[in-house]
Structure formats: C-alpha cells, structure tokens
Amino acid sequence: MxxxxxxxxxxxxxxxxxxxxxxxxxxxxxxxxxxxxxxxxxxxxxxxxxxxxxxxxxxxxxxxxxxxxxxxxxxxxxxxxxxxxxxxxxxxxxxxxxxxxxxxxxxxxxxxxxxxxxxxxxxxxxxxxxxxxxxxxxxxxxxxxxxxxxxxxxxxxxxxxxxxxxxxxxxxxxxxxxxxxxxxxxxxxxxxxxxxxxxxxxxxxxxxxxxxxxxxxxxxxxxxxxxxxxEYFGKTNYIRGTIKNGRFVSPLLEMDAPDLDGNYDALVRPFQIRLKKDGAFEVTDIVFMGEMAEVMLETLQGPLICQCMSTELADMGIKKGMKVGIQIKEGPFSCFAC
Ligand SMILES: Nc1ncnc2c1ncn2[C@@H]1O[C@H](COP(=O)(O)OP(=O)(O)OP(=O)(O)O)[C@@H](O)[C@H]1O
Ligand SMILES: [Mg+2]
Structure with a gap:
C-alpha cells in the first residue's frame, strides 16, 4: 500500500x-x-x-x-x-x-x-x-x-x-x-x-x-x-574553493561541479582522503578506534580529519608530528555555497 x-x-x-x-x-x-x-x-x-x-x-x-x-x-x-x-x-x-x-x-x-x-x-x-x-x-x-x-x-x-x-x-x-x-x-x-x-x-x-x-x-x-x-551522517571536512564554468577549484581538490559560479565548501568525508607517506601536512593527532584510525592534519586551508584502516597506518609508519601527503579519492561530493 x-x-x-x-x-x-x-x-x-x-x-x-x-x-x-x-x-x-x-x-x-x-x-x-x-x-x-x-x-x-x-x-x-x-x-x-x-x-x-x-x-x-x-x-x-x-x-x-x-x-x-x-x-x-x-x-x-x-x-x-x-x-x-x-x-x-x-x-x-x-x-x-x-x-x-x-x-x-x-x-x-x-x-x-x-x-x-x-x-x-x-x-x-x-x-x-x-x-x-x-x-x-x-x-x-x-x-x-x-x-x-x-x-x-x-x-x-x-x-x-x-x-x-x-x-x-x-x-x-x-x-x-x-x-x-x-x-x-x-x-x-x-x-x-x-x-x-x-x-x-x-x-x-x-x-x-x-x-x-x-x-x-x-x-x-x-x-x-x-x-x-x-553532519548528522558523520564527520565532515569542508574544503573552501570556487566554482567557475562547472569546475570546482581549490588547492586541495579539483572536480567537475554542476553548481553556479561562486565560492563554495566541498564536503569531503574523512574516509575519502587517502594518506601518502611524504608531503606538506603535519599530523597533529592520531586516534585509534579499532579497525579504523582517525588522523588529524594541519593544512594551509585549516585542519583536516582523515580516516583509514589502522593496519594501513601502521604499515606506512605514520606517526604524530610527521609530514604526510594526501590524495582525495574520487567523489561523489557535495558543494555548499559560502
Ligand atoms: N502530548 C503532548 N503534548 C504536548 N507536547 C507534546 C506531546 N507529545 C510530544 N510533545 C512535544 O512534541 C515534540 C515532538 O515530540 P515527539 O515525541 O514526536 O519527538 P520524537 O522525535 O519522537 O523524540 P524521541 O526521539 O525523543 O522519541 C516535543 O517537543 C515534545 O515535547
Ligand atoms: Mg519518539
């Protein structure tokens, strides 16, 4: 019915x-x-x-x-x-x-x-x-x-x-x-x-x-x-950027975006960020949560929270205080006007 x-x-x-x-x-x-x-x-x-x-x-x-x-x-x-x-x-x-x-x-x-x-x-x-x-x-x-x-x-x-x-x-x-x-x-x-x-x-x-x-x-x-x-459905990162001619551009992320031209925050979930061993961002904290771990990073655009398998983190030998790189995995992403 x-x-x-x-x-x-x-x-x-x-x-x-x-x-x-x-x-x-x-x-x-x-x-x-x-x-x-x-x-x-x-x-x-x-x-x-x-x-x-x-x-x-x-x-x-x-x-x-x-x-x-x-x-x-x-x-x-x-x-x-x-x-x-x-x-x-x-x-x-x-x-x-x-x-x-x-x-x-x-x-x-x-x-x-x-x-x-x-x-x-x-x-x-x-x-x-x-x-x-x-x-x-x-x-x-x-x-x-x-x-x-x-x-x-x-x-x-x-x-x-x-x-x-x-x-x-x-x-x-x-x-x-x-x-x-x-x-x-x-x-x-x-x-x-x-x-x-x-x-x-x-x-x-x-x-x-x-x-x-x-x-x-x-x-x-x-x-x-x-x-x-x-925010109801989990932790969030907002990456500030601009959309022009259907493309979102920021120092951390670029992607196609259907929204109108303007300033936007792109929503990136913590697990959509992949860590790489060497890079420009400092690890400010690591929280062990069992199978997953949360890694806090400091970037020029502000703090970022990343999630990965804790085994993966151990394999890469990433520790607090180190500098790491990131790669943002393919979307889907949402953008919110600023
Ligand atoms: N009999 C009632 N008379 C007056 N106000 C009421 C009555 N029953 C509920 N409310 C009010 O209506 C609002 C919604 O209540 P409701 O019970 O539908 O919430 P809920 O989403 O089911 O919450 P919960 O997750 O706590 O069960 C609340 O502000 C509550 O105080
Ligand atoms: Mg109820």
Missing part, C-alpha cells in the same frame, strides 16, 4: 509540532525516520495511526484519505519502544489480541499464532507469560502481535532501542526478513544511522518538525542537501 502525506500540520497543546510535512512511500517501501530527540518522529507516526488530531493536510493510503477513519479502521499498527504488551498474559494471548478485535475465528487465530511464533523464532513459547521473557523475546512478541493485525502500514517506533548490539542486529535482520517476505510498507524510527543506512529503501531526516531530506541512503550520505544533513 502506498502512503501519501500532504501538507501535514500537527499541533499539541497549542504548539505546532509538525510543519507542513510532505511525504510519499511506494507500496512495500521500507523507510527509516531519523532525527534528534523531540523533532517529531513519534508525533508523525501517531498522526498516521490516527492517535492524534491533525491541524491541516491529509494522509492517504493507496490514494484514499484515512483522516476521518478511526485508528482501528486505518490498517496501521505502531510498535512502540515500550512495546505495550500485557505482562500477565501469555505470549499467545498477546498475539491473539488484534485478531480478537477483528473477530477472527479461534481456529484461524491459532494457526496464525503458530505461524507468527515460528516466523519470529519463538516456536514453543506460546504459553509463557510476557513477564517471563527476555527483552529481545518481548520485542519479537510485539512484532508478532503487530503482524497479527495484518497491517497495511507497519510503524516501528524505535522497537530495538535498549537491546545490546548483537540483539539489535538480530532484530534488524528479522525485521528485514519479514519485510522481504510480506512486503508491508514500513516506517522504522531509529537513532541508529548505520541501521537506517543498511536497512532502508529511503531515509527521511527530520529536524524540529520538518523533513530536511528524504532520499535513498547513498544519496543522503554522499549528497546531503545541507551542512546539517551532512
């Missing part, structure tokens, strides 16, 4: 929280919603699910407005961070809950429960009480319960936060697997950029009630529309 949001404005207690949101998802798309705490991610999901009143605009599923539909008729399901399971009820009863509401015959409910338990790798756990499960298992029950509602749109509001890294990765793979099999149009709210870059067809980055950029992972990472978007 496709999802369209048109000029959506939402106010809570008289304060506008979402300002004129426009957003479109294809049928079966997987989109991650990113942004700082308080920027309106949960508010957007709740508006889609009908849990909040909207001030202006429209929300459509497959071209049909759902704005006047009550939450239970929208075909949307939210899995919240706190999961909202019934702790004293069994796993089966929790999963059956949305099917009870839909008055699905008991036999069909049982078949669905067993199938879902297998899909979320909890076969045999049906009779356990929720309070007898681990955090990761509870999250899988919450996912199974959401799927039991057979949603048209699945809304996941940071369901894996609070898990350790290994379990997060497992839950991420499970969600992706279920998404591949069922092709449900899904929005995942997350704080984890890497998770978003890995899992999503597209990413929407929000700030203070607006969507700053909505694009495919490679596009938002390599071609951010603004410095704020660039």
């Amino acid at each position: 496709s999802l369209t949001i048109e000029h959506l404005k939402v106010a809570l207690q008289g304060k506008e929280i979402l300002h004129d949101i426009d957003f479109y998802m294809e049928d079966g798309e997987f989109v991650s919603l990113l942004g700082a705490s308080g920027c309106g991610k949960t508010t957007l999901l709740k508006s889609i699910a009908g849990l909040l009143d909207t001030r202006e605009g429209d929300i459509l599923i497959d071209g049909q407005s759902i704005l006047r539909e009550p939450p239970e008729k929208r075909g949307t399901v939210i899995v919240f961070q706190d999961l909202r399971l019934f702790p004293h009820m069994t796993v089966e009863k929790n999963i059956a809950f949305p099917m009870e509401l839909q008055k699905i015959p008991k036999k069909e409910q049982q078949e669905t429960i067993q199938r879902l338990l297998a899909e979320v790798q909890l076969a045999g756990y049906g009779k356990r009480k929720i309070k007898e499960l681990s955090g990761g298992q509870m999250q899988r029950v919450a996912l199974a319960r959401a799927l039991a509602a057979d949603p048209r749109i699945l809304l996941l509001d940071e369901p894996f936060s609070g898990l350790d890294e290994k379990l997060r990765l497992e839950m991420g793979s499970l969600v992706k697997k279920l998404h591949r099999e069922r092709h449900i149009t899904t929005i995942l709210v997350t704080h984890d950029k890497r998770e978003a870059l890995q899992m999503s067809d597209r990413i929407a980055l929000m700030r203070e009630g607006d969507i700053l950029q909505y694009a495919e992972p490679r596009e938002i990472f390599y071609r951010p529309v603004s410095r704020s978007v660039a």
